[in-house]
Amino acid sequence: MSSKGRQAIKFVVPEAAISVESLAKSFPPARSGWRTFFQPFEKPTAVALAGVSFEVREGEALALLGANGAGKSTLLRIIATLLVPTSGHARVAGHDTIHHSRQVRRRLGYHAGTDHGFYARLTARENLLFFGQLNLLSRSAAAQRISQIAEQFQFGEALDRQVRTLSTGTVQRLSLARALLHRPSVVLLDEPTRSLDAIAAAEFRRFLKSEVMRQGQTSLLFASHTLAEVELLADRVAVIDAGRLLACDAVSALKRSTGASSLEEVFLELTGRDSSGSTGERAL
């Protein structure tokens, strides 16, 4: 095949924004007392992820839907290069999270869904300037981007206040702003509305939909167990339970394939839980 032909094929098959292949992660058992000295060297036995595979396309929003402890955060933290998988691969724009972690981090924005992770005695602007410059923005470019993003996120009046004086909702916005400062092509959100009240959460979702995903250039992978959030934001949903990927498709296709009328029913049907949340025998 000529080199021209090879280029044409590359163009037709773009690299997935995120690609996860047979990803497995186990943790060593938690220890206390003198046994903690052996914990870093213990064999991992507690399974958090058991061979998960999926892809997120460029500009796509994929939701990870699962109960607490399903493995959503573990998956996100592996992609964010904060955890090393036991086996399998995770790639961002074709770069392996272990072997090319720096290239991966260059493309990533990560919002852990908490109001931690800032220097409480620095102002919001100082915090953003610091993290923005560590992500290779010049001081002037970072300053300009902060003003722009603060206007979009509607926290301009909070920019020159110390972070310790800001409300949880504002710090959440700040955290999302930090994740987006360097214009990453992939954004990871771990239960982004976890600590927000209903109104702030709705506003946050509206903001994500209208400001972050509007341009269609940013791929979004987010974990949630808020069904309304998933339905509003996600192009596709990956249902995870006990570290296993049960299904990954558009909400409408999931409803069709399970015969369910709502996403909640889809989740219960796929995970074999009853409506109280406990896992029981699946109803036939």
Added chain:
Amino acid sequence: MSRALREIWLFFWRDLSIARTYRTVFVLEAIEALFGAAMFYYVARFVDTPALQNALPQGGSYFAFSLVGFVFLDYLNAAMDTFDRGLEEARDTGTLEHLLITQTSLPVFVAGSAIYPFVATTLRIVIYVAWAAALFGFPLHAANWLAVSAVLLVTLLAFSGLGILSASYLLLFKRGNPAKWFFLGVSSVAGGMLFPVSILPDWLQVVARLNPVTYALDAMRASLLGGAHVAALWRPLGILLIFAAVLLPLSMSVFAWSLRRTKITGTLTHS
């Protein structure tokens, strides 16, 4: 290189900005330094005798000898404490993960976290010595400042490796600083901080000769009190540089390995 320096400057700017929000701490530390210098002056007046002065390596007063030992201890403490304290703070405030997913490399992250505490410690020592000189006659007339600066820099390099090893221990086991405990414990007896090593029993003198703190203190006193030039300090400086050349790369490798272990065990943010 310029990018690394720029990033180290960012860390310094961050810590300076945070420190500026605690302005009274500067004032309190300056007052504490005054009391510290006064304490050493009066202890020295109580114990100083011509015989004691003759036993001191550079001669002079016990006040000058012990004050240099004490401020040096402060420096050593900073070199060994800074890395794990910075790491602990980052872990507890939740900034550690966010720092690790930036483009900053691990060596820059480690060096950047230490730069402000080192500068602040230097400033504290300057205040200590300034009080001692202004109020209690600490002899500064003979000091060779270039040699003093060289000794301080080489000391920081040499002992930072131990600090980074302590930070690695903290990453893995979450609490404690055994390197500091062991090293400062040994050095307080067999390092020549508050008394010359010549008064120790023979076997402890052997320990002192194996201890790099002894060389660093000798060099510091020789340059600050005796006015020794850099060239005259080649032996202690050389020993400290060898110590740094071995320990710094080793400690960075151990730190990187420990960080990877915590990413495997999932305990990066555990305290």
